Amino acid sequence: MxxxxxxxxxxxxxxxxxxxxxxxxxxxxxxxxxxxxxxxxxxxxxxxxxxxxxxxxxxxxxxxxxxxxxDGIAAFWDRVNFPQKLWNSFFISGVVAVVAVVVSVLNAYAIGIGRVRGRVPLILVFLLANMLPQEVLLYPLYTIFRAVGLYDNVWSVIITFVVIQSAFGTYLLASVFGTFPKEIIEAAALDGAGRWRTLWRVIVPVSRPTLGVLMVFFFIWTWNEFLIPLTFLISGENQTVPVAISVLQGDRLMDVTTTSASALLGLLPTLIFFLIFQRTLSRGITAGAVK
Structure with a gap:
């Protein structure tokens, strides 16, 4: 033409x-x-x-x-020792995201592919764990952490959120692994791969987009949590960014501009994290649409 x-x-x-x-x-x-x-x-x-x-x-x-x-940003930065609060939030959220995904994969592998007995009731238990309000957990967890010496320790919050987030991850991944092609697992078994090797060499690489989405969501959800960190982290050196903002507003009088500055500093890390892993989210969401 x-x-x-x-x-x-x-x-x-x-x-x-x-x-x-x-x-x-x-x-x-x-x-x-x-x-x-x-x-x-x-x-x-x-x-x-x-x-x-x-x-x-x-x-x-x-x-x-x-x-x-x-001056509002500088005042908030100095009053709450913001770098320390930022590190606490990053450490807690990062550990929870990684460990919760690993626990979710192990649980879902046993339930979705291993086909353990009582599979449906187990999934319902994990679903029920996601429906419980956090207020119900405060007093039992407070008693336990006081008894074992983990009260006012970041690991009390990490353990709590690993259990909460992995309950949702197990519920989601169990349904995903339940539809995993049996032919691939049988082929791996014929090649001499055991269950452990099949999980980490076959299932996890194929499910990597979904696991990436879970890890990003677990990080952001844990970062924004307020009630449980407020209850179990009472000292200033262990507090997270959302708790530091609320405690400072209750302790001292702050003007509106300083309050806005604190909200901006608390928002920026999660926004940056979301922008960095935006492609991971888009790949994970569209992974199931393309064969």
């Missing part, structure tokens, strides 16, 4: 492009409106984090700052 003919008739891609209908534009407008509603609180926090108390008093929360004010 000559260049003139291509220009007259149009390229195949251009001919096959579907023209947008009014319904498409309505859906697009709804998505834009919902995105604006979701982003609005973050924009307000960002504006007020770099605004002086005088600017806030005269212009309100929605007016742009007249000058770049960072």
């Amino acid at each position: 000559s260049a003139t003919t291509a220009i007259i008739t149009g390229s195949p891609k251009r001919r096959n492009r579907r023209r947008r209908t009014p319904t498409d534009w309505i859906v697009l407008a709804c998505v834009v409106i919902l995105a604006a509603i979701v982003l609005f609180p973050f924009v307000v926090i960002l504006i007020n984090a770099f605004k002086s108390p005088e600017d806030y008093a005269t212009g309100g929360p929605l007016q742009l700052p007249t000058s770049f004010y960072v």
Whole structure:
């Protein structure tokens, strides 16, 4: 086909492009409106984090700052020893994410592929563990951790969240492993692979996208947890970022701009973590759609 003919008739891609209908534009407008509603609180926090108390008093929360004010961020950073709180949150969330995924894989392998007896009741037990409110667990866990000497220790929070997150991971992965092709497992057995080798050399590599999604979610969920860390981490050197923000607001009077600065500093690590592992999430979500 000559260049003139291509220009007259149009390229195949251009001919096959579907023209947008009014319904498409309505859906697009709804998505834009919902995105604006979701982003609005973050924009307000960002504006007020770099605004002086005088600017806030005269212009309100929605007016742009007249000058770049960072004293609120510096004040919060110094008051709570933010690097230590950041490390505590990162350490707790990272350990929980890794260990909970490993425990979930082992449990789901026994339930979904090993076909242990009472498989359905076991799955229901794990489902029930996810439905229990955290308030029900506070007093029994408090008694146990006081007795074993883990109260006001980061490992009390780590152990609690490993159990909670692995309960959800086991419930999810058990259904995933239950549909795993038996032919692949039988082929591995014919090649001389035992159960342990089949798990780590066959099942885990195939399930890596799903495990990556679980690990990212476990990290973010644990990072944002508030009630259990507030109950079991009472000393300042063991507190996490969300607890430090709330305790500081209750202990001392803070202006709105410093509060916004603390919220911004608490939000940035999870946002950065999400952006870094965004491709892991997208691959894991779309893994089941492509054979």
